[in-house]
Amino acid sequence: MSRQPQAAVGAPLSRVDGRLKVTGRAMYAADHDIDGVAHAVVVSSAIGRGRITAIDTRAAEAQRGVLKVITHRNAPKLAYRDNPASGRFPGRQLRVFQDDAVQFFGQPVAVVVATTLEVAQHAADLVEVSYDAERSATDLTRSPAQAGPAPFALPYARGDAEQALASADVRKELTFRTARNHHNPMETHATIARWDGDRLTLWDKTQWVIGTQTEVAAVFGIPTENVRVLSPFVGGAFGSALRAWPHVAVAALAAREVGRPVKLVLTRRQMYFTVGYRPAYEYKLTLGSTRRGRLTAMVHEMKYETSRYEQFWEANKALGQMLYAVPNVSQNVQIVPLDVSTPLWMRGPGYSNAAFAIESAMDELAHELDIDPIELRLRNEPHEDLSNGHPFSTRRLTECFRVGAREFGWNRRNPRPRSTRDGDWLLGTGVATGCYDVFRGRAEAHARLDADGTAVVQSATHDHGAGTYTSMTQVAADALGLAVRRVTFRLGDSAMPPAPGQGASQTMASVGSAVQDTCDKLRQQAVTLAVEDERSPLHGVAPDDVVVRGGRLHVKGNTSRGETYRQLLARNDLTHLEARGSYAPEPEAQRRYSMYGYAAMFAEVAVDAELGLVRVRRMLGVYDAGRIISPKLADSQAIGAMVGGIGQALLEHTVTDHRDGRIVNADLADYLVPVNADIPALKAVYLDGEDYRADPIGVKGLGELVQIGVASAIANAVFHATGRRVRELPITAEALL
DSSP, X not given: OOOOOOSSXXXXXOOTTHHHHHTTOXXXXXXXXXXXXXXXXXXXXXXXXXXXXXXXOHHHHTSTTEXXXXXXXXXOOOOOOOOGGGTOOSBXXXXXXXXXEEOSXXXXXXXXXXXXXXXXXXXXXXXXXXXXXXXXXXXXXXXXXEEOOTTTTOOEEESOXXXXXXXXSEEEEEEEEEOOBOOOOSSOOEEEEEEETTEEEEEXXXXXXXXXHHHHHHHHTOOGGGEEEXXXXXXXXXXXXXXXXXXXHHHXXXXXXXXXXXXXXXXXXXXXXXXXOBOOEEEEEEEEEOTTSOEEEEEEEEEEEEESSBOOOOOOSHHHHHSSOOXXXXXXXXXXEESSOOOOOOSSTTHHHXXXXXXXXXHHHHHHHTOOHHHHHHHTOOSSBTTTTBOBSOOOHHHHHHHHHHHHTGGXXXXXXXXXXXXXXXXXXXXXXXXXXXXXXXXXXXXXXXXXXXXXXXXXXXXXXXXXXXXXXXXXXXXXXXXXXXXXEXXXXXXSSOOOOSOTTOHHHHHHHHHHXXXXXXXXXXXXXXXXXXXXXTTTOOGGGEEEETTEEEXXXXXXXXEEHHHHHHHTTOSEEEEXXXXXXXXXXXXXXXXXXXXXXXXXXXXXXXXXXXXXXXXXXXXXXXXXXXXXXXXXXXXXXXXXXXXXXXXXXXXXXXXXXXXTTOSTTTSOOOOGGGOOEEEEEEOSOOOTTTOTTOBOOOTTGGGXXXXXXXXXXXXXXXXXXXXXXXXXXXXXX
């Protein structure tokens, strides 16, 4: 098959859906106008653990417009069948209104359904719930830990770490802590549910329509094909919409009980209790090194919070195994079951917590040995993945640091901490490594080329800010040889060809490869039709000698001999051509190569010498992320992640009242996130290249990678500015005074 000219891929195109968003015509979950819709408001528990002893709904039910109040006393029993396809965590998921148990503060204990939102809100305030409260445990540092779920938390070892530490020239024992973080997307979670007989349609905020479809079908015990999930636009999620949370089942249950469509929108406060969060971590790291900075051993002991009813897991061991050439490594991962809701993956899951510990420790070691922090990392650069002996598909981390050092002006740095000032401000610079796995999943796509020379391509994938509409349009346009404006990409519908959830940076590699395969097949159909058609100018030409550009098929190197798609289809009395394609990761490639994306993160901070206030002045990220499909979208990802990393490093911290599990800063006034005034000069650089060992289109994924190492670089810059090492995130003024 001939290789197509690339006109759209690699071009810094604006988002194809941008006009819809800025004009307010993009339809998010709660925006859909469904005839006859009623409104549901959840009543949340006011204790952290115990049982419901009584619920008085009489005052609520007496309100004009209230259709029903549903609690565990009158809710039907739901099937809650096992559903491995949803990627559930080990344990027993929360089952709404199925018993009187309260497992965490903010748990749904009732739902009020009314004709208007205002009536539902007022009636929900009138529901009185009595409890038999028990003492709840919500503090990671004061509760016992246990082994994490297999296989994700199995202990790991190579060499003899304890013996290597005993004989090391330098030994450092360090403990790092990271606070719980909440996703806080602009769009709160929302679901509209409508039953048509035994068929259910959901308009839902989700990053995985297929996962929500299978999960809701399992909850209600109905065939998967009886559930359709629609999610064309998502107003940010950062991982919080990667599973179907209890409110989705509540909306569907309420709609079935009242016999009409129901809309349920969580409040901002409710977002802090029932839709996940990045769990708090305690990470103990012991490392050994020679005086010349060669790492000899690392021991990683980490624990993080989870709910009692499910065992949350995330990938947090990889960096400790493969990032540096350490011959002796041991790792132990534990979970701490608490009376809290289940965490969920948040941008850079697991890796960002591990990177904070490892990259801070590397900076401490560099300072003790009087070695430049970049040089220390380069001295410990591995030639292969020591966790499995595989060669890297690509690894250009050394180049990332060299390019970054030049762009950032690293050589102008005075290495002595607290040596550079700007008036009352202490200035510091720091670096850190970023690294994330190359995840891919099976995906399918469908494409249709119409007689007017336009194409529609679709897949059940998502766009929660990454720019999927645009990037997939670019891939499809080049594969079909059409202008971008002639291609429409559709997504967010479980009735479309299946795709994995939009998380773990897998969408571009997975769905993009499926779109490439689909559109290659469709183009080849047209080429075959032309070369076999005696009336075509291309009759008799070898198919591999035909390319398509601007909707016109022509002989490679001879643009005068050819015809358009429109001419070809019209002459053959065809209304359209269509094809379905797919992509699945090649197991053999995974067994032969170690596949990761890499980043070198640079940060400059200023710290007020008297007040301890930290301000980020500039940041630079240099990335080895394979082929960049859309530079403008890539910049959006990288800069957004730097903003998120600033929040993780300096601001974001969920505060829990451990007496009852209440989150005391469950709003955007008290849970601090970066705002425009906090954001300085941010720059991203991408190394030219591709990784065709990873996938057919040569990409590595960017969304998670760009978050990892950001907080570490800021923390290292704070040390350089102040001479004070803070091993707990966020870094507060109190910690620096």
